[in-house]
Every structure is written in structure tokens, then in C-alpha cells.
Amino acid sequence: MQAETFKGRTAVVTGGARGIGLACAAKIAAGGGRIALWDRDVDRARQSAASLGDAIAVEVDVTSEQSLADAVATTEKQLAPADILVASAGITGPNTTVIQYPVEAWKQVIEINLTGVFLSNRAIAPGMVSRGWGRIVNIASVAGKEGNPNASAYSASKAGVIGFTKSLGKELATTGVLVNCVAPAVVKTELFGQMTEQHISYMLSKIPMNRFGEVDEVAEMVAWLASPLCTFATGATFDLSGGRATY
Numbered sequence: 001m002q003a004e005t006f007k008g009r010t011a012v013v014t015g016g017a018r019g020i021g022l023a024c025a026a027k028i029a030a031g032g033g034r035i036a037l038w039d040r041d042v043d044r045a046r047q048s049a050a051s052l053g054d055a056i057a058v059e060v061d062v063t064s065e066q067s068l069a070d071a072v073a074t075t076e077k078q079l080a081p082a083d084i085l086v087a088s089a090g091i092t093g094p095n096t097t098v099i100q101y102p103v104e105a106w107k108q109v110i111e112i113n114l115t116g117v118f119l120s121n122r123a124i125a126p127g128m129v130s131r132g133w134g135r136i137v138n139i140a141s142v143a144g145k146e147g148n149p150n151a152s153a154y155s156a157s158k159a160g161v162i163g164f165t166k167s168l169g170k171e172l173a174t175t176g177v178l179v180n181c182v183a184p185a186v187v188k189t190e191l192f193g194q195m196t197e198q199h200i201s202y203m204l205s206k207i208p209m210n211r212f213g214e215v216d217e218v219a220e221m222v223a224w225l226a227s228p229l230c231t232f233a234t235g236a237t238f239d240l241s242g243g244r245a246t247y
């Protein structure tokens, strides 16, 4: 990524306080972009924003339309309207079988990982369309392509993100707003704290490269998809699975 790739552009990153979202934000900031880190953990988002330069932190719950509308207003006032959205906020939910999966946990995973992506895309896309340019990158997962045992809600939510991205990409295909998603295999972040050791080992055992992904590897692809260099891809799912899902 060149130093000026994102000059004059503003990127909103949900779940940007840490992990994959923060790595994407750092990559866009390194290319000269302004950054708004939207996260429900606003203290951590503030610390992270301080490390990025031209960046703000905004407290957001991606499951709340009102919270997202307030965040759009705050970002436009303090920074500028969003040219780029990276939707990275997400949780894993419990590692257990479908038969034993608690219904409330199922609803929470779908609410954050899928409805949260729908709501954050819907909060930001109209402004992009009216300005005639935008790049949206949703963070899906290889779980949405392959389906991981003992992670049914997570796998279903990420398959949903892939389908949602196809729909919105086609709806906006002639507007200048491109909408894609990435499907990483397991990447070592604080999200590991939400998973069992057994589940992490299972996911690692499925990767032909026999290693975890790095947040920077995800950020590199996301940054390209979020940049003006990406011009003829929309509605697509880009693989980052070390050879696990070669389709």
C-alpha cells in the first residue's frame, strides 16, 4: 500500500478497538486515511485511536440503529463522512453442539455478527451512494463457507454475511460503491479468549499451511479492497484461509 493511497479518505472500522479491525485501521491510516474506530469498548478504542494519528473513537453498539445513527453524526461532525467501512465487530459465541446450543446465545451471535453487519452497512451506504464513491469490506469467516462443528451460530452468521454482501454488492453495482467481504481462517487475536482450546486446535488442523493467519495479512487484503485500486470486484468473498477453502 502506498503512503498516499487513502489520502483524503475517511474510514469507519466497527470493532476497531482491537484485533483484525485495528490492524485494518492501522493499514488505512498508514496510507494517509482518517480513521473512526467504532466499538462498544470505547476506552480501548480511545487508546487505539491515540496510536493511529488522525483518528477518533466512537462508542457504538452495532446491534442498535440509534447508536449507529448517532455514530454517523459524530463521525461526520468530528472527522468527515465515511468513504470506507470495514465491518469487523463480532463475537464467537459458545463452542457446543447444535443440540446443546443455548437459544439466547444463538440470538446474540446472529444479532451482533449478521444483523450488526446489515445495520452498519445500512447506516453508512446511503451517504456513500449520494457522494458516488465508497468501499465496504465486511469481515466474514471461513466458518461461513465450510461450517465448523461446535460453532453453528457463528458459522451461520458468517454464511449470512457472505450472502448479504452478494446482495448489497449487486444492488449498488452501478453507484460507485463496491461491497466485498473477506473470509479468514483462524487468526490469533483476543477472540481466542472466547473459544475452547479444542476448537482452536480443530481449526488449525484444517489449514494446509499449518499455521494461524496474522492480522496484518488480513489487513493487507482488506486495505486493497477498501482502496481506489479495487475497481471491478463487488459482492465477492476473498479467501484468507491458508489453503483451507480454495473456492
Ligand SMILES: NC(=O)c1ccc[n+]([C@@H]2O[C@H](COP(=O)([O-])OP(=O)(O)OC[C@H]3O[C@@H](n4cnc5c(N)ncnc54)[C@H](O)[C@@H]3O)[C@@H](O)[C@H]2O)c1
Residues within 6 Å of the ligand: 014, 015, 016, 017, 018, 019, 020, 021, 038, 039, 040, 041, 060, 061, 062, 063, 087, 088, 089, 090, 091, 112, 116, 139, 140, 141, 142, 183, 184, 185, 186, 187, 188, 189, 190, 191, 192
Ligand atoms: N480471529 C479470528 O480467528 C477470526 C477469523 C475469521 C473471522 N474473524 C472475524 O473478524 C472480526 C474481528 O475479530 P477479532 O479476532 O479481531 O476479534 P476481537 O475480539 O479481537 O475484536 C472484536 C471487536 O468487536 C467489538 N464488538 C463486539 N461486539 C460489538 C458490538 N455489539 N458493537 C460494537 N463493537 C462490538 C469488540 O469490543 C472488539 O473490540 C470478527 O467479525 C470475527 O468474527 C476472526
